[in-house]
Amino acid sequence: MHSFEPTLPWLIVLLPLLGFALNGLAAFVAPTRKALPALVAPAAVGLAFVIAVVNFLAMRAAPPLAPVIVQGYSWMPVGSLQIDAALQLDQLSMLMTLIVTGVGFLIHVYSVGYMGADPGFARYMAYINLFIFFMLVLVLGSSFPVMFVGWEGVGLCSYLLIGFWFTEKANADAGKKAFIVNRIGDFGFLVAMFMIFANLGALDFATVFAAAPGAFPYAGAVVTTITLFLFLGATGKSAQIPLYIWLPDAMAGPTPVSALIHAATMVTAGVYMVARTSTLFALAPLSMTVVAGIGALTALFAATIGLAQYDIKKVLAYSTVSQLGYMFIGVGVGAFSAGIFHLMTHAFFKALLFLGSGAVIHAMHGALHHTHSKWDAQDMRNMGGLRKHLPITWVVMWIGTLAIAGVWPFAGFFSKDEIIWQAAARAVGPFHTWFTVYWVMALVAAMLTAFYMTRLMIMTFHGVSRLPEAEQQHLHEAPAVMWVPLAILAALSVVGGWFNIPEEIKRIPVLGWLPGGPWVHEWLQPVTRTADAIFGAQVGALSEASPLGGGEVAWAVISFAIAVAVIAIAASMVLRWQYRPALESPEPAGLKRLLWRKWYVDEIYDVLVVRPLVGASRWLWRWVDDAVIDGSVNGLASGSRGLGWLSSRLQTGQLNTYAFAVVVGVILLLAFVVL
């Protein structure tokens, strides 16, 4: 059997970088000419996708058991530490590369339509090309430092794109918030990296994961600390409690950016990182419990906030935070392939939903712009009945909604149910009580997901239009360059789940009669097998039944029924509620107000973190810097000036004085010598 040989692996990474260089140049030289960026940016990512597909097919033909390392050059040879700029191609990085370049390509094409009229078009295209480059470095890097370069790079691009319309202060502030909050997570990543090097003396994945099971005792303090710090990094990048607060604000960026960076790819980097370091996490059951717990808490918490938001993008933002929580439940309970599978389907349907909301905002913005209305183009209270005007968007967004709500046979049904089921099935270890709690939380969050997504759809597309007649005439469906990517993503949101249908479900009549099989699970087997082996040896076999009884099949049917029921109930409820345009609506009251204001988390952080920090900084500035440091330096200066002034009084200009001084000096010298 011939082994897997990568085809032009460096081109996958370098093509988007080349696109960035060309578009960046265009942005400087001729920012008004839009043909070049419109062609180069999608083409660079599209070509990278094609190469990725070629490599994927080669890998399918001969799946390698160990990761294939593609050496670049020696980057940091420092004593015993050898860090190479090298790529690592294995099943996990290949899957991520396909998602990043594939979904990235569709969003690039969509951006040509969405951002075509923007004066900063070339700059925008340069940024998202650069983002794809860094994201590929992140997923393809063969060591922690190379991954960290990508990790920081995507953070930079995220910052640049959130604040893309930086002339408005709110947007620039949102960019800064994202950057600063991510710094806290990066600190965790760095500390984890230092600790890994201190304990194992290496930083490349192959060496670390080979040495870890022997070097670290199971559930030891060191490996638990390392993984907890790694997870701190993940909470920053992947917007989990307590560092999720930047993601909803990140919606200040252009909508395709929200779809690409803040839904489909970058925010899933933390999930990828946990799956990548699955060997370390498997050795630290406490960390795994923390990961799953934070994931469950975030999934539930963000879903409750999503219930009461009026901004269409904010709902989707909290939905993203919530779905990322699911992924962390998946990787946290040890079902790494389930987490990665949900990452994949989520990339499809959340990119679809964001791009669909982009089409809605595009139409609303255009209509409101025509009549110079001051209404908010993103507030769902200003919408309603849009399905007449945006039929394609309406259809594809319903597909996305059914997918995220977990309705069979859409993608989310398979991926989300897999995670929920794994949380139940793996409730066998020392922390099984916790796992049971997470399982219940995940189930509740799934119901909330179905509810808030249905509410979004009904408020936006159904019922009577709350937009005045004048504006309604100017509503228009998105152009083909925008709706074709939407249609492709919609198709993927339907069939995406069939890539990983568990054997048990395959056996049910009706529900199992689908093409496909447990492919993703089998595909990722070589990557997760060390972690699975540790889990099997230390914890034991998975449970056949959930803590409340019933097996995988029973709960799949139950959650499907619940999803459909919640959608039906939500639809009938929301249709009955009488919304009025945003400017005429009273502020929500009671519990609704609490959710609408996001549990006042931003305010709490403001009191607990921001203000004390600002106060302490001011104190340090006024006292330590101004008074002590500047004071001592300035005091030294003025002191020597005073001394100089005093001694300058001796220079009288009178010869007699000088002569007297000489005489006194001579007498003193004589006295010193003689006596």
Added chain:
Amino acid sequence: MVQYSLWLSAVLFALGVLGVVIRRNAIILFMCVELMLNAANLAFVAFSRVVGIDGQVFVFFVMTVAAAEAAVGLAIVISLFRHSESVDTRNFNLLRW
């Protein structure tokens, strides 16, 4: 015998110092400096009676330097007088603080 000469030399030197410290007329100052030099000469000559001829040789050197100094010094005093019609050192304090 040497002792008396040295006492005289010391007294003359002290007078010269006193003059330099308290007088303001540039020419007087000048003369006081000469007085100090000659007090030193006297001491040299006195010592040469005890330890040999070296002291007298030194005196010649001192007189030569004093002559040169007198030439330069008096030239400066004349140029000062031409500049401001005065040889009072209190008028020449440009190099003060």
